[in-house]
Amino acid sequence: MSAGLIRNSCATPSPTLRELAATLFGRSRLMTISFVVILLGAMVYVFVTPRYESHFKILVRRGRSDPVVSPRPDSAVDFTRSEIPEEELNSEVELLRDADLLKQVVQMAELVPAGTAESKRPAEVERAARQLAQRLSVEAVKKSSLIQVGYRDTDPGRAARILATLSALYVRMHTSLHRPSGEMQFFEEQTAESEERLRQSEAQLVHFTNTRGVASAALERDIALQKLGEAEAGYRQMDQDRVENERRITALREQIASFPSRSVTVKRWADNPELLQKLKSRLLELLLKRTELLTRYEPSYRLVQEVDLQIEETRGAIAAEGLTPVRDETTDKDPNYEWARMELEKAQVQSSSLGARQSDAVTQIASLRKLAQHMQSDSVDQQALMRTAKAEEDNYLLYLRKREEARIGDALDERQILNVAVVEPPVAPALPVHSVLLYFVLAFGLALAFSVGAAFTAEYFDPTIRTPNQARGLLQVPVLAWLPERTSGATSPNLSAIGRSKAVVQ
Numbered sequence: 001m002s003a004g005l006i007r008n009s010c011a012t013p014s015p016t017l018r019e020l021a022a023t024l025f026g027r028s029r030l031m032t033i034s035f036v037v038i039l040l041g042a043m044v045y046v047f048v049t050p051r052y053e054s055h056f057k058i059l060v061r062r063g064r065s066d067p068v069v070s071p072r073p074d075s076a077v078d079f080t081r082s083e084i085p086e087e088e089l090n091s092e093v094e095l096l097r098d099a100d101l102l103k104q105v106v107q108m109a110e111l112v113p114a115g116t117a118e119s120k121r122p123a124e125v126e127r128a129a130r131q132l133a134q135r136l137s138v139e140a141v142k143k144s145s146l147i148q149v150g151y152r153d154t155d156p157g158r159a160a161r162i163l164a165t166l167s168a169l170y171v172r173m174h175t176s177l178h179r180p181s182g183e184m185q186f187f188e189e190q191t192a193e194s195e196e197r198l199r200q201s202e203a204q205l206v207h208f209t210n211t212r213g214v215a216s217a218a219l220e221r222d223i224a225l226q227k228l229g230e231a232e233a234g235y236r237q238m239d240q241d242r243v244e245n246e247r248r249i250t251a252l253r254e255q256i257a258s259f260p261s262r263s264v265t266v267k268r269w270a271d272n273p274e275l276l277q278k279l280k281s282r283l284l285e286l287l288l289k290r291t292e293l294l295t296r297y298e299p300s301y302r303l304v305q306e307v308d309l310q311i312e313e314t315r316g317a318i319a320a321e322g323l324t325p326v327r328d329e330t331t332d333k334d335p336n337y338e339w340a341r342m343e344l345e346k347a348q349v350q351s352s353s354l355g356a357r358q359s360d361a362v363t364q365i366a367s368l369r370k371l372a373q374h375m376q377s378d379s380v381d382q383q384a385l386m387r388t389a390k391a392e393e394d395n396y397l398l399y400l401r402k403r404e405e406a407r408i409g410d411a412l413d414e415r416q417i418l419n420v421a422v423v424e425p426p427v428a429p430a431l432p433v434h435s436v437l438l439y440f441v442l443a444f445g446l447a448l449a450f451s452v453g454a455a456f457t458a459e460y461f462d463p464t465i466r467t468p469n470q471a472r473g474l475l476q477v478p479v480l481a482w483l484p485e486r487t488s489g490a491t492s493p494n495l496s497a498i499g500r501s502k503a504v505v506q
Contacts, residue, residue, distance in 0.1 A: 027455035035451035042443030051432035054159035055150035056167055057141075057424040060084050060092055084145040092147055092420065095177075096138045096170055102129040109158075109165045132162070146423070156428040163426035174420055187403035194396035201389040208385055214375070217382045221375035228368040235361040242354040245347050252344040259337035276321055283314040 024031065095101070106112060106128045116124050137150040149166065153159035214220055290307040297304050472478065 024452070024455055027458055030458055031451040031455045034454045035447045038447035038450045039443050042446055043440065051152070051154065052156040052159055052429045053150050053152045054156065054163050054426045054429055055148060055424075056163055056422055056426040058092065058096075058147040058149065058167075058170075059421045059423045060089060060145045060147065086140075089140040089145070089147065092174075093138050093140055095173065096147070096149060096166070097133065097136070098173070099129060099133075101166070101169055101173055102132050102136075104169050105129075105162060105166050106132060108169070109162045111162070136166075151426075160426045160428040167422050167426065171420065171422070184403065184406045187399055187406050191396065191399040191403050194392060194399050198389065198392040198396045201385065201392045205382075205385045205389055208382060212378050212382075214378050214382070217375050217378035221372055221379050224368055224372040224375055228365065228372055231361055231365045231368055235358060235365060238354050238358050238361060242351065242358065245351050245354060249344060249347045249351065252340050252347060255340045256337060256344060259340060260334050261337055276318065279314055279318045279321065283311060283318065286311045286314060 103125055106125050111128045111132070112121065112124045132151075135152050138147065140147050149163065151159050151163050151166075153162070209215060286307055290304060290311065293301065293304045293307055299305075299308075
């Protein structure tokens with residue numbers, strides 16, 4: 001036989017439909033028993049487990065804002081955004097699953113028998129609460145502000161009663177958590193105490209103003225400091241003026257020493273007009289006399305010569321007078337000297353004035369500095385009293401506002417105006433969650449699949465060789481012939497199973 005034929009004969013063939021059917025028919029008893037057991041067990045489980053589900057829905061909204069008990073004023077609540085955050089929805093979901101809340105539901109719904117002993121009652125209550133938590137489904141509806149709560153039970157009326165109790169207790173717990181009890185009384189007491197402290201602080205502030213005689217110590221301090229700054233600036237300016245004035249006095253004294261007290265103001269050189277007029281008149285008379293004498297006498301005459309001599313003397317006198325004019329000088333006070341003297345006197349007077357003004361400025365600066373220090377001390381005390389009064393006023397207004405908010409909250413609680421509302425109350429369901437036919441179909445399919453699987457599993461673990469394919473796959477050799485088991489009767493055309501110990505002809 002060729003190698004290819006041997007390899008083809010050694011390969012394990014896939015089971016045929018006939019072999020699979022033979023396997024199932026060979027395990028018919030096992031399949032029947034497992035099918036019946038699984039089907040009956042599933043139907044019993046269906047009838048025993050809860051089949052009725054009641055539910056209700058809760059709407060989480062922003063219908064109101066509860067006051068926050070804090071020492072700071074509340075910020076304005078923004079109602080423009082109506083979306084409920086996921087954290088708030090999850091908080092409400094966890095509140096519905098609270099163990100203490102479920103224990104209260106167990107006790108109010110009487111899920112624990114009334115005849116239970118008191119020693120065993122806590123354990124029974126906790127056990128019933130755990131069962132209630134297992135059957136309870138609480139989930140937030142996606143993309144909405146709704147929370148859906150469901151509960152399954154074999155009794156539809158009991159399921160509705162349990163959910164009704166749960167919704168009532170949940171609303172009560174939500175109210176108690178968001179609105180603590182005794183809030184109104186607390187804020188009333190704090191408001192009265194704050195008002196009394198405010199009156200005391202205001203009385204202390206008025207008493208301080210009356211005793212110290214200051215209306216606003218800080219303002220008067222600032223005014224005193226402003227005047228003190230101006231006075232110091234004026235003192236520094238006066239000191240600078242005094243130094244400059246002393247330098248001016250020194251310079252003026254040096255200038256006075258260099259200037260004369262009097263100086264020539266007018267110098268005149270002129271002829272003596274009276275004398276010249278007399279000499280000229282005399283000369284004219286002599287000339288007239290000579291002329292008259294010449295008419296009578298000769299030039300050599302003695303009288304004529306005497307007149308000529310007088311004429312020469314007169315002319316000599318006139319010429320001498322022209323050579324020696326009359327000198328006239330006028331003196332007066334020197335203006336530079338007088339100006340320096342007057343400026344010196346002014347500077348000396350100004351120096352005395354600056355000294356007196358500096359002395360007054362020193363006294364004024366000391367007084368203003370003392371007043372500013374006193375006003376600073378009064379300002380500190382007054383500011384402390386004003387801060388106390390302001391703080392007491394803020395506390396009083398805060399508690400007054402909180403008291404009003406608490407009163408409004410109590411009124412809203414009395415009218416059941418909350419941020420949560422049961423929009424769909426629980427009702428007793430008339431029909432089960434799923435029909436019996438659906439449960440039967442599912443149980444039938446489960447039983448069929450399990451029975452077929454059990455048959456093939458038993459066949460897999462069974463060591464008996466029933467077909468040539470099994471022998472070839474087990475021994476990894478080609479099977480040349482298959483000898484069926486000979487029974488006591490006639491030879492059956494069907495193949496009979498043989499043990500693994502039987503020989504196989506190769």
